[in-house]
Amino acid sequence: MGALPENEAKPVAAEIMHTVDTADLKGIAKVDIDDVIDYVHQGLERLPDPMSLYSLYLKQRWNVDDLDFSQDRRDWNERISEAEKQSFLAIASGFHHGERQVEVDLVPFMLGGTDEEKVFITSQLEDEARHTVFFDRFYKQVVGLEGETIMDVLDGSWQHVSETFSGAFGLLAYLGDALKRDPEDPSLRVRFATNYMLWIEGVLALSVQKITLGYCRKRGILPAYYTGFNATTRDESRHVQFGLKILHTAVHEDPRLVKDVHDVLRTLLRMNGAVSRTVTYEPLGWDREGVRALFASQLKRKVHAIGVELSPDLQAMVAKMEPEMAGG
Amino acid sequence: MQQYDFFTQQWAEQAKAFINQGHTAEYKATKLQTYWDWIDRVSANYSGTLALGVTHLPDGPGLETAFIHLTFANGQVTGARAVSAQEAFTAEFVLQGKYKEWHTLMNGFEIGKGIMYRKLRLEKGDVLEFFNRIFFFVEALACLPKVPTHFPETAA
Numbered sequence: 334m335g336a337l338p339e340n341e342a343k344p345v346a347a348e349i350m351h352t353v354d355t356a357d358l359k360g361i362a363k364v365d366i367d368d369v370i371d372y373v374h375q376g377l378e379r380l381p382d383p384m385s386l387y388s389l390y391l392k393q394r395w396n397v398d399d400l401d402f403s404q405d406r407r408d409w410n411e412r413i414s415e416a417e418k419q420s421f422l423a424i425a426s427g428f429h430h431g432e433r434q435v436e437v438d439l440v441p442f443m444l445g446g447t448d449e450e451k452v453f454i455t456s457q458l459e460d461e462a463r464h465t466v467f468f469d470r471f472y473k474q475v476v477g478l479e480g481e482t483i484m485d486v487l488d489g490s491w492q493h494v495s496e497t498f499s500g501a502f503g504l505l506a507y508l509g510d511a512l513k514r515d516p517e518d519p520s521l522r523v524r525f526a527t528n529y530m531l532w533i534e535g536v537l538a539l540s541v542q543k544i545t546l547g548y549c550r551k552r553g554i555l556p557a558y559y560t561g562f563n564a565t566t567r568d569e570s571r572h573v574q575f576g577l578k579i580l581h582t583a584v585h586e587d588p589r590l591v592k593d594v595h596d597v598l599r600t601l602l603r604m605n606g607a608v609s610r611t612v613t614y615e616p617l618g619w620d621r622e623g624v625r626a627l628f629a630s631q632l633k634r635k636v637h638a639i640g641v642e643l644s645p646d647l648q649a650m651v652a653k654m655e656p657e658m659a660g661g
Numbered sequence: 662m663q664q665y666d667f668f669t670q671q672w673a674e675q676a677k678a679f680i681n682q683g684h685t686a687e688y689k690a691t692k693l694q695t696y697w698d699w700i701d702r703v704s705a706n707y708s709g710t711l712a713l714g715v716t717h718l719p720d721g722p723g724l725e726t727a728f729i730h731l732t733f734a735n736g737q738v739t740g741a742r743a744v745s746a747q748e749a750f751t752a753e754f755v756l757q758g759k760y761k762e763w764h765t766l767m768n769g770f771e772i773g774k775g776i777m778y779r780k781l782r783l784e785k786g787d788v789l790e791f792f793n794r795i796f797f798f799v800e801a802l803a804c805l806p807k808v809p810t811h812f813p814e815t816a817a
């Protein structure tokens with residue numbers, strides 16, 4: 334599995350895109366994760382308005398209660414090696430916590446949006462809550478973690494998450510606090526959206542989805558995880574398009590805001606150099622170079638989509654990115 | 662062992678000593694060297710001020726506050742003082758939390774996770790500048806539970 338070509342979406346058959354667009358939960362179980370990622374990137378060329386994305390949400394939302402994890406539990410116990418489990422947990426646990434963090438930290442961004450943006454964000458909040466519940470069930474019913482509350486289960490998977498996870502996600506919490514004090518401030522909104530939608534959802538999430546879902550599909554295992562996480566990826570495509578549209582509009586209305594995009598990326602890339610533990614990707618079929626290239630191409634695509642160029646110092650930082658971000 | 666009242670001048674001096682002493686080799690071995698190298702690079706160039714604030718101290722109606730003002734020069738603490746709120750807010754960064762959250766952190770709750778969960782909040786300072794040095798601050802604060810502390814709720 335190599336990296337995607339940079340800054341250009343591979344031509345996709347309209348039929349496949351139609352399938353991704355309209356599939357219900359049973360249908361999405363059969364869709365290739367690479368096609369869902371192409372679907373995300375196709376949307377970046379149009380950047381639909383918030384009400385169109387809201388309509389898409391009404392059509393695409395799925396019911397987490399429809400997932401049955403019993404086959405996943407058998408696969409986990411019988412068909413997955415210890416090394417694969419460790420790699421899988423190192424990556425998936427970042428998602429378990431990431432979904433929870435983006436759920437609780439989205440609210441300040443809603444406060445200063447237009448009415449249409451507020452409507453869309455209510456749908457995104459519901460998505461993120463459902464993603465949090467999805468991971469909670471996966472960890473309880475498949476991995477076997479115990480806990481009465483969502484936080485109990487999160488505490489149980491924290492051991493698999495790198496300490497440096499709290500870099501990008503602590504930044505999100507604090508940028509959210511700054512936004513709460515002045516929800517309409519354009520610079521604070523751009524900073525927040527760059528961290529949340531461009532970096533966490535657009536770079537980290539999509540890369541991790543490609544790695545873990547590609548692994549499940551190739552091995553033919555964890556069907557409920559595959560189904561729910563593939564549907565999650567499609568949800569993320571709306572979130573990323575929504576955020577990038579806001580960034581695109583903001584930097585075109587006021588080009589000085591490009592500096593905020595750059596400053597946030599600079600801080601995120603700087604934190605990325607502090608690797609406190611290594612994530613082993615090989616059991617899932619990836620090597621470090623492949624993951625690094627995947628992150629870099631995802632980042633360049635998203636930055637390109639909002640009409641911003643990376644400054645030379647940022648380009649140099651991207652070239653040296655560590656592939657540990659998936660775990661945090 | 663002598664205990665120091667939480668967030669007093671004597672406690673601040675102990676905090677300074679423990680931060681400057683740094684972590685044990687045993688603790689450092691739990692994280693990769695690349696992480697400590699990053700912190701060393703950041704701290705070598707860091708001179709500035711950080712104030713820590715605690716609110717809702719248990720004695721009284723629940724709004725009592727206390728502040729510690731730390732001065733860093735090239736990553737070392739060169740000054741540590743118990744100060745007023747007004748003076749605390751002259752620092753470049755003010756990190757503040759309720760007493761019950763501090764108590765959790767002082768009992769070993771992971772500092773980085775505590776920041777992510779907003780147990781402490783950045784009440785003053787540029788968020789990006791703070792996060793450019795985040796793991797340096799996290800590991801400095803992770804030295805604070807080593808101070809033998811007498812907490813107000815256990816006061817005789």
Ligand SMILES: [Fe+2]
Nearest residue numbers: 432460461464
């Ligand atoms: Fe999500």
Ligand SMILES: [Fe+2]
Nearest residue numbers: 461534569572
């Ligand atoms: Fe999302």
